[in-house]
Amino acid sequence: MQLSCPAPILQHETVQMAHGAGGRLSQELTGRVFMPHLQNAFLDQLDDQARFDAEPGQIAFSTDTYVVSPIFFPGGNIGELAINGTVNDLAVGGAVPRYLSAGFVLEEGLPLVELEMIVKSMAESARKAGVLIVCGDTKVVQKGQCDKIFINTSGVGFIPEGINVSCRNLKPGDAVILSGTIGDHGMAVMTTREGLSFQSRIKSDTAALNGMIREVLDVVPSVHAMRDPTRGGVAATLNELASSSSVGIELDETAIPVREEVRGASELLGIDPLTVANEGKMLLVVPQADTEAVLTVMRAHEHGREAVCIGRVVEEHPGMVVMRTPFGSRRIVEMPLGEQLPRIC
Amino acid sequence: MTCPHPPVKEPTMKFIDEYRDPQRAKALLDRIRRKALHEWTIMEICGGQTHSIIRNGIDQLLPSTVRLVHGPGCPVCVTPLETIERALAIAARPGVILASFGDMLRVPGSSKDLFMARSEGADVRIVFSPLEALQIARDNPQKEVVFLAVGFETTAPANAMAVWQAAREGIGNFSELVSQVMVPPAMSAILSSPGNLVQGFLAAGHVCAIMGWEEYEPVAERFHVPIVPAGFEPVDLLAGILQVVEMLEDGITGVVNAYGRVVSREGNPQARKIMNEVYEVADRPWRGIGIIPASGLVLRDSYARFDAEKRFDVGHITPKESPLCRSGEVLQGHLKPSGCEAFGRECTPLSPLGATMVSSEGACAAYYKYHRNTTL
Numbered sequence: 001m002q003l004s005c006p007a008p009i010l011q012h013e014t015v016q017m018a019h020g021a022g023g024r025l026s027q028e029l030t031g032r033v034f035m036p037h038l039q040n041a042f043l044d045q046l047d048d049q050a051r052f053d054a055e056p057g058q059i060a061f062s063t064d065t066y067v068v069s070p071i072f073f074p075g076g077n078i079g080e081l082a083i084n085g086t087v088n089d090l091a092v093g094g095a096v097p098r099y100l101s102a103g104f105v106l107e108e109g110l111p112l113v114e115l116e117m118i119v120k121s122m123a124e125s126a127r128k129a130g131v132l133i134v135c136g137d138t139k140v141v142q143k144g145q146c147d148k149i150f151i152n153t154s155g156v157g158f159i160p161e162g163i164n165v166s167c168r169n170l171k172p173g174d175a176v177i178l179s180g181t182i183g184d185h186g187m188a189v190m191t192t193r194e195g196l197s198f199q200s201r202i203k204s205d206t207a208a209l210n211g212m213i214r215e216v217l218d219v220v221p222s223v224h225a226m227r228d229p230t231r232g233g234v235a236a237t238l239n240e241l242a243s244s245s246s247v248g249i250e251l252d253e254t255a256i257p258v259r260e261e262v263r264g265a266s267e268l269l270g271i272d273p274l275t276v277a278n279e280g281k282m283l284l285v286v287p288q289a290d291t292e293a294v295l296t297v298m299r300a301h302e303h304g305r306e307a308v309c310i311g312r313v314v315e316e317h318p319g320m321v322v323m324r325t326p327f328g329s330r331r332i333v334e335m336p337l338g339e340q341l342p343r344i345c
Numbered sequence: 346m347t348c349p350h351p352p353v354k355e356p357t358m359k360f361i362d363e364y365r366d367p368q369r370a371k372a373l374l375d376r377i378r379r380k381a382l383h384e385w386t387i388m389e390i391c392g393g394q395t396h397s398i399i400r401n402g403i404d405q406l407l408p409s410t411v412r413l414v415h416g417p418g419c420p421v422c423v424t425p426l427e428t429i430e431r432a433l434a435i436a437a438r439p440g441v442i443l444a445s446f447g448d449m450l451r452v453p454g455s456s457k458d459l460f461m462a463r464s465e466g467a468d469v470r471i472v473f474s475p476l477e478a479l480q481i482a483r484d485n486p487q488k489e490v491v492f493l494a495v496g497f498e499t500t501a502p503a504n505a506m507a508v509w510q511a512a513r514e515g516i517g518n519f520s521e522l523v524s525q526v527m528v529p530p531a532m533s534a535i536l537s538s539p540g541n542l543v544q545g546f547l548a549a550g551h552v553c554a555i556m557g558w559e560e561y562e563p564v565a566e567r568f569h570v571p572i573v574p575a576g577f578e579p580v581d582l583l584a585g586i587l588q589v590v591e592m593l594e595d596g597i598t599g600v601v602n603a604y605g606r607v608v609s610r611e612g613n614p615q616a617r618k619i620m621n622e623v624y625e626v627a628d629r630p631w632r633g634i635g636i637i638p639a640s641g642l643v644l645r646d647s648y649a650r651f652d653a654e655k656r657f658d659v660g661h662i663t664p665k666e667s668p669l670c671r672s673g674e675v676l677q678g679h680l681k682p683s684g685c686e687a688f689g690r691e692c693t694p695l696s697p698l699g700a701t702m703v704s705s706e707g708a709c710a711a712y713y714k715y716h717r718n719t720t721l
Contacts, residue, residue: 270705326367327579329402331715337694 015110020140029138033116037123042099042134050134052099055158060095062086063154071118071148074188075203079118081279082151083125083133084208085230091210092226092282094165094217095157097129102136103152108143118149129208131155162221169224170245174313175291177284179212179298180205180306182234183262186276191265202261207280212301216284219297225285228278232336235274235321237283239335243319251311251323251333275336285313364578373583374406381410381590386542388535388678390528391549392419392706393577399711401579403586411590414542414678415711417531418549420496421448421704422676423631426664428524429454432493434659435522436467441657442485444478445493447471448704453697455665475500475507475521482511482519491653494521498552501525501642502616505623508644508651520653523643526629528552529560530640535677536568543678545589547582548574550604557612561600569598576604623648632700633673667692672699675708682712689713 018025035043042050064085071078083100090097102122106115126133184205191202209228217223225245229237234256242249258266258273266273280303286294291309298304321333363369389395395415398404404413417423433454436443443459450459450469463469468488472478475492482490494504504521511519528549535543548561553574561572571592575585585603592601602608620642629641644652669687674680682688682701692698694710701707705714 325401326365327370327401327403327406328367329405331400331402334714 058159060157062089065152076206079122086153086155087129087208088228090157091213094163095159097157100155104138105150167244172315176311181257183273183276185279205280233275248314248317249321364580388543389547390416390418415708417676419706422700425630442468522653525642545571550576553608667698670699672701682709
């Protein structure tokens with residue numbers, strides 16, 4: 001009598017617990033899904049660490065974890081976000097981003113084709129941004145213990161000599177520049193989230209801004225501060241800048257660009273676009289005299305076509321952001337509270 | 346005797362930007378300034394209007410003779426604490442999915458809010474429409490789905506529709522915890538309260554879109570006040586305020602519509618039909634104010650099987666309000682939020698003592714958000 005012993009299935013269609021166990025299935029996942037897209041001289045070593053040479057100037061180091069839901073949204077996916085987000089966090093400090101790590105927490109049952117799409121767009125985003133993913137890690141957790149996929153990326157970049165960009169550098173008289181329309185990413189995600197089924201043409205603005213930032217710094221190295229207004233939106237970022245530098249910021253409501261669809265969706269949900277997340281926008285604070293030069297460089301760049309001066313730094317009301325309304329009244333722009341709640345009516 | 350007053354003449358406008366046009370706003374402000382020779386106190390009933398007024402700084406732009414006070418038209422703010430406690434108790438039961446509009450999740454009960462209940466394992470979901478809650482019930486036949494049906498006449502038709510639809514489809518696992526309230530009885534209560542300051546009203550445009558304005562005529566007549574249905578954009582609000590000021594200065598009472606592009610005298614009969622099919626008028630407690638006769642809606646006996654209060658016996662609830670919170674006075678126009686001793690101290694949007702600090706339509710939250718206690 002012959003006992004039939006089924007061979008283990010290697011060609012899975014979804015993520016299995018064994019994919020994270022370090023055995024053959026782990027190798028299969030790396031070989032089939034990750035390496036074909038992410039391959040580079042550092043990663044090919046398959047060592048426990050990446051080694052690279054330091055460049056002159058300071059080292060910048062940043063980390064962020066991405067848990068967006070849904071993982072695919074109009075204009076992008078969690079993978080693109082994970083690359084662009086960390087690239088931007090390095091770049092707004094004046095650094096040239098170089099090397100990224102990628103850590104994945106996968107939920108058992110995630111379709112491998114979805115994982116591959118995410119990895120593919122990470123590779124594509126890294127290529128566009130000119131950075132290399134040099135080390136990584138994958139863990140699998142049981143179904144229900146994470147939401148499909150969480151990604152952590154950390155990044156290293158180098159800040160050239162002579163660049164000093166900091167949230168403590170704002171001076172009264174400086175101009176506040178915004179690179180384009182606000183609220184696109186947050187609204188794209190919110191309007192596609194389960195339960196909010198109205199049609200929407202809003203797309204995420206996710207983009208790596210290091211190219212544009214490099215060009216700006218080449219022309220105007222005297223930029224005082226740069227930030228990407230992600231969670232909490234422009235409202236949170238400007239409040240942080242005002243508070244770090246103990247200055248006031250005054251905004252002109254009519255100057256702030258908001259797409260018609262974003263404004264409509266925001267009003268429907270009772271959310272202020274100023275508090276909505278962006279993933280491909282930046283705020284710059286520059287000496288008044290450099291405003292035009294900075295705007296010219298930005299507007300020549302695909303991610304800065306709609307760049308505009310939205311306000312100025314003032315001595316009055318330190319730590320506070322004040323909006324001038326088109327009607328001549330003023331209101332204070334508060335630090336947003338936390339989770340965004342839809343309005344009832 | 347009330348008599349119709351000629352509506353303020355405004356050319357027809359088509360796009361939303363026109364209702365935010367600074368030139369139009371300025372022209373209306375000039376007319377208000379010229380007309381308002383005496384001191385007037387006007388209440389905007391609706392929390393949405395309060396939010397827009399504070400956000401756009403309209404109260405700063407008005408002449409000192411025109412004082413705006415903020416009304417009780419915020420559904421989150423006036424939902425009784427007892428209803429919140431009941432929702433918390435129902436949500437804590439195994440096998441229950443509690444669905445609610447997002448604002449309600451942060452309203453504090455005596456010891457916690459629905460967000461905290463969720464973190465303790467309750468299945469609490471944010472929905473944007475009661476029909477979504479009904480869909481959850483269809484998708485989860487083994488669960489009891491309870492929708493927290495709060496709001497004014499604006500939410501009542503859709504909330505009624507969900508019950509009507511559930512009845513038609515025989516969906517047995519859906520019910521509503523109803524706390525529906527209505528505007529005209531609240532207006533009467535404010536006007537009859539001792540120490541009332543309100544001399545004229547901006548009525549809530551969206552409520553009137555459903556109900557029309559016929560039911561405001563007896564209120565205007567009984568209390569000799571002007572009532573003006575108005576919209577939410579700066580130009581809408583200023584046109585409404587101008588209308589009220591003109592009527593006050595000219596000694597004219599009655600109802601004049603300043604929101605012609607949305608509101609008609611009859612309102613929306615289909616919406617009212619479904620409301621009346623499912624709900625009936627009843628006395629209702631308002632948080633911070635107390636019981637207002639015939640001011641709420643409850644499920645009719647024929648739909649009693651969809652009443653979560655009847656379906657889930659959670660025993661007797663004795664809610665404890667914060668002794669510091671003066672939201673009742675704020676809701677009736679007796680007190681500005683910044684006049685409350687707890688405002689910005691013990692009570693902030695992160696740790697609200699009363700519901701007026703929770704919803705973006707609550708007067709206290711609007712004042713806090715736009716720092717109305719700070720002089721610019």
